[in-house]
Amino acid sequence: MVVQALKDQGVEVVFGYPGGAALPIYDEIFQQNEIQHVLVRHEQGAIHAAEGYARSTGKPGVVLVTSGPGATNTVTGLTDALLDSIPVVVLTAQVPTFLIGSDAFQEADTVGITRPCTKMNWLVKDTDMLPKRLHEAFHVATTGRPGPVLIDIPKDVQFATGTYTPPAKVVEASHYKPRVKGDPDAIQELVEAIETAEKPIFYTGGGVINSGSAASQLLRELTDATGFPLTSTLMGLGAYPASGKSWLGMLGMHGLYEANMAMHGCDLMINIGARFDDRITGRIDAFSPNSKKAHIDIDPSSINKVIPADIPIVGDVAHVLEDVLRIWKARGRKTNREALAKWWKKIEGWKAVNCLKFKNSEKTIKPQYAVQRLEALTKGMDRYITTEVGQHQMWAAQFLGFEDPNRWMTSGGLGTMGYGVPASIGVQMAHPDALVINVAGEASWLMNMQEMGTAIQYRLPVKQFILNNERLGMVRQWQDLLHGGRYSHSWSDALPDFVKLADAFGAKGIRCDNPDDLDEAIKEMLAYDGPVIFDCLVEKHENCFPMIPSGEPHNKMLLGDDKAEDAIQGAGAALV
Amino acid sequence: MNALHIKKGSTKHSAYNLRPTFSDVEEKHTLAVLVENEPGVLARVIGLFSGRGYNIESLTVAEVDHKGHLSRINIVTTGTPQVIEQIKAQLGRLVPVRDVHDLTVEGAAVERELALFRVQGEGEKRVEALRLADIFRAKVVDSTLDSFVFELTGSPEKVDAFADLMRPLGLCETARTGVAALSRGT
Structure with a gap:
């Protein structure tokens, strides 16, 4: 019945790991060929792989694990998917109903444990309810603000037979029907604000990508037609192309100077599917002090949570943008061109600061240089990038350009180290012929490196591009800035030999520590038909800039090491 | 534009101090x-x-x-x-x-709570407790020679007031249901 429900939901791939309580479902999986099961090496790997699959396709990722430890190992991934609004359906097996509450072998209160880290979860004790719950799970996971949904299925319920209910019937009866259309009055107000704004900016987030490809298309149309500058959160990269003329780059703590300054100085901020996360806003009482703020979000609780919205619009991004465009066009496609030209001039001034510049070296590979070369050598390819969490993640976000949505998979809200390796596997499963690169740090990479076994087993040619500084770079950077340079436990001693490790897994290993050899090494990685572990030995003490120190507003950015100080003053004179 | 340099060793810029304190009245x-x-x-x-x-x-x-x-x-x-x-x-x-x-902003609402009080006492205090219970329209639902259990239904304020009066008269145990509320009118 479970497998039938998955088939009816159009599920093609399930990431999972068997165990005692899940055996009846696994037996069913064994006897069919429509759904492919990917055997991971750890349940955390299963859920991150499902997240990668979901983010790169827009379809829900599906996970199947056993009771007890199988279920608890998914908790990090569930929380990750909840914070980043990723549709994932997790099926956990449970001990038989008559053993629940008896501290049985591999028993855990799975729905209790996962209640705060799922959008919804159910323990199904009645086989007749099973199809209803399964279909409802897909419905809830994918509609409204997407998120993880968990279904806990006791072993006796798996064995029993019951009456099957098809999906359409369940969705029809469901009370969960989030609002997708925005309030017409608020949309009208937004259009009027667009017509008169002197210093407008679009601030877009993961909601645009979650809303589907139509939303990205509409965003591009509206942005290009109005000529307004646009910046995006970490989660929203790719919704508007990096080559687009309105693109200012990512904003936030490690965002670009021009993006943050424009956010600070704007008079109309149009937030589309972003949630004013603390990595974005910096100090709240000094956040964009002189702007009118419009906020489009499908989740009513996001609006006025952190930053009060002047024009709140609850609705789905694609639906709302469609209405905005239609009304704006009908009213004569007006913008305040004169003021806009002046605004762009100011922005060009900020761009001239060239905030991403770094002092390159001829002896050691600077991590920024490594990512820059990766960008240059993969430009034009339809590539999918996953990352781990830390400095490398920020450098990847700063230096890689994304032309399309669903090409960038990273753990934003939760900041889960160990996300990238399994996520790259999930992405490659969804796009077998595409180039999938996990830009990683060595410390994060080690957290779920067991999944290389999965990559080998399923012949997934994922490229693991490890910026190895033998440090927990971001931790080290904060210790540098805030804790007097006392590097408490932030270096990686006793690292493995990554090339030998690749060998041991049956993958290709490449090591590079010389900037002159880097291009060739990257080309070798790209040319190899199979998984690669690329050990890129980089400068150990590089800090990630620009940076808004926590507790500071957007206009107080750190623009680089001490060496950058002069440049800042010089550029400062050129500006306001 | 100001480049900001944090002093090394300074800890006041923690990532978790971003939430402003709202001074609004609760x-x-x-x-x-x-x-x-x-x-x-x-x-x-x-x-x-x-x-x-x-x-x-x-x-x-x-x-x-x-x-x-x-x-x-x-x-x-x-x-x-x-x-x-x-x-x-x-x-x-x-x-x-x-x-x-x-219900607080959607117009007038009726709020009711049920409470049980055990009051222990003898002589004058016992009489006084009974007299006050009568004023509050509390019912006696259990009685021994030196104690009563009163049942009282009313707004939370009324229940509070009754508890305050009973305290000097030997109140030793209280059970309250919490508020049930409905908006007034249709």
């Missing part, structure tokens, strides 16, 4: 939350309050529509207007929550 609100009557729904609501640091002053829950599988949770909570709005929005996005009503 308000007390009574919420009526209609939920699907299924296992774990109360835990979901309570977990939301504890997980996000909201207050629960009183909470009552019971099934109100057996056929429609609906339960009603009455919650009395306090917070700044912004926090109250967040609570309502967060409750609203829970999948099994059908409806959230803020």
Whole structure:
């Protein structure tokens, strides 16, 4: 019945790991060929792989694990998917109903444990309810603000037979029907604000990508037609192309100077599917002090949570943008061109600061240089990038350009180290012929490196591009800035030999520590038909800039090491 | 433009100090939350309050529509207007929550609570307790030679007032149901 429900939901791939309580479902999986099961090496790997699959396709990722430890190992991934609004359906097996509450072998209160880290979860004790719950799970996971949904299925319920209910019937009866259309009055107000704004900016987030490809298309149309500058959160990269003329780059703590300054100085901020996360806003009482703020979000609780919205619009991004465009066009496609030209001039001034510049070296590979070369050598390819969490993640976000949505998979809200390796596997499963690169740090990479076994087993040619500084770079950077340079436990001693490790897994290993050899090494990685572990030995003490120190507003950015100080003053004179 | 340099060793710029302190006055609100009557729904609501640091002053829950599988949770909570709005929005996005009503802002509402008080005392105090109970229209539901159990129904304020009066007269145990509330009119 479970497998039938998955088939009816159009599920093609399930990431999972068997165990005692899940055996009846696994037996069913064994006897069919429509759904492919990917055997991971750890349940955390299963859920991150499902997240990668979901983010790169827009379809829900599906996970199947056993009771007890199988279920608890998914908790990090569930929380990750909840914070980043990723549709994932997790099926956990449970001990038989008559053993629940008896501290049985591999028993855990799975729905209790996962209640705060799922959008919804159910323990199904009645086989007749099973199809209803399964279909409802897909419905809830994918509609409204997407998120993880968990279904806990006791072993006796798996064995029993019951009456099957098809999906359409369940969705029809469901009370969960989030609002997708925005309030017409608020949309009208937004259009009027667009017509008169002197210093407008679009601030877009993961909601645009979650809303589907139509939303990205509409965003591009509206942005290009109005000529307004646009910046995006970490989660929203790719919704508007990096080559687009309105693109200012990512904003936030490690965002670009021009993006943050424009956010600070704007008079109309149009937030589309972003949630004013603390990595974005910096100090709240000094956040964009002189702007009118419009906020489009499908989740009513996001609006006025952190930053009060002047024009709140609850609705789905694609639906709302469609209405905005239609009304704006009908009213004569007006913008305040004169003021806009002046605004762009100011922005060009900020761009001239060239905030991403770094002092390159001829002896050691600077991590920024490594990512820059990766960008240059993969430009034009339809590539999918996953990352781990830390400095490398920020450098990847700063230096890689994304032309399309669903090409960038990273753990934003939760900041889960160990996300990238399994996520790259999930992405490659969804796009077998595409180039999938996990830009990683060595410390994060080690957290779920067991999944290389999965990559080998399923012949997934994922490229693991490890910026190895033998440090927990971001931790080290904060210790540098805030804790007097006392590097408490932030270096990686006793690292493995990554090339030998690749060998041991049956993958290709490449090591590079010389900037002159880097291009060739990257080309070798790209040319190899199979998984690669690329050990890129980089400068150990590089800090990630620009940076808004926590507790500071957007206009107080750190623009680089001490060496950058002069440049800042010089550029400062050129500006306001 | 200012480049900002943090002094090495300075710790005041922690990432977690970003939340501003809202100076707004805290308000007390009574919420009526209609939920699907299924296992774990109360835990979901309570977990939301504890997980996000909201207050629960009183909470009552019971099934109100057996056929429609609906339960009603009455919650009395306090917070700044912004926090109250967040609570309502967060409750609203829970999948099994059908409806959230803020009875405090939706017009006049009737609030009632039932309480039981055990009052121990002899002589003059015992007589006085009985006299006051009569004034408050509290019922005697149990009695021994040196104690009464009073049952009182009324607004939370009335219950508070009665408890205050009973304290010097030998109040030794109290049980309260918490608030049940309905809006007035139709």
